[in-house]
Amino acid sequence: MRALLIGAVEGTRVAANAIAATPGWELAAIATLPPELAARHSDFVDLAPVAAHHGASLVPVAQCNAPAFLEEMRALAADIVFVIGWSQICGPEFRAAAGGRVVGYHPAPLPRLRGRAVIPWTILLDEKITASSLFWIDDGVDSGPLLAQRFFHVAPGETAGTLYAKHMTALDAMLRELLPQLAQGPVPGEVQDEAVATWATRRRPSDGQIDWREPAEQVERLVRAVGRPYPGAFTDAAGKRVTIWSARACACADRKHASPGQVVLRDETGFAVRCGDGRALHVLDFETAASGAPMLHSVLGGGA
Structure with a gap:
């Protein structure tokens, strides 16, 4: 045959x-x-x-x-x-x-x-x-x-x-x-x-943009769904794209007063961003469009 x-x-x-x-x-x-x-x-x-x-x-x-x-x-x-x-x-x-x-x-x-x-x-x-x-x-x-x-x-x-x-x-x-x-x-x-x-329906790379007003679990699911070998979930910091490759929803924003999209935690593993339901997304693996090096500000884009 x-x-x-x-x-x-x-x-x-x-x-x-x-x-x-x-x-x-x-x-x-x-x-x-x-x-x-x-x-x-x-x-x-x-x-x-x-x-x-x-x-x-x-x-x-x-x-x-x-x-x-x-x-x-x-x-x-x-x-x-x-x-x-x-x-x-x-x-x-x-x-x-x-x-x-x-x-x-x-x-x-x-x-x-x-x-x-x-x-x-x-x-x-x-x-x-x-x-x-x-x-x-x-x-x-x-x-x-x-x-x-x-x-x-x-x-x-x-x-x-x-x-x-x-x-x-x-x-x-x-x-x-x-x-x-x-x-x-x-x-x-x-x-x-x-x-x-x-x-x-078809999905485009732009569909990976994070809306921080969504619940943390939903944002985490987006990160998991469009990661490698696909283009990845992304947001903006100081006008530069930040692609998030790995993250998990957590309760680390419970005692933090912040708006969706604000960074509420930085530690040795990454950083956490408050989401729309009061929980946070703990980002563990990410890169910037410019060089792959961390470049974060207190407020991220993409729906904040």
């Missing part, structure tokens, strides 16, 4: 290794963003070494629905196209060029949380259980028949980084089970239940 893999992130690398390691499969090519477009994904991974290691062609592609790329797809004559870690919608011409056999991946328990930025949304929504999903791509968005799903718990202090890692482990396990099945013959998949479908 010949596979064409399309993507540009860690999940693409996981999929490449799984395909190449499965008997009966050949990783014919990896299509990915050219280096000059790497900024499209905050979690971009250079897949050139992966392709070279597995003897696969590396195909740079800016738009997967462009006629020139569709011609390359037809020439590759892959039995199945895997789209894993790719933010562009695969249109009808794309699916036709792939012979209608296109497998997609989504880090959510489909049909719940179709759409964009689902790892941050999983944390922001305080989901207790999530899943990784593999499915046949159809003419909808994350709506095709399910080929595999692996559920797991979301820890109380889950961060974008730890949740991302859990999804990569689940993706690897699912692929190593599914690939032999696909090689043996058609796998129709399970139709998704539209009655319980939900959709997650």
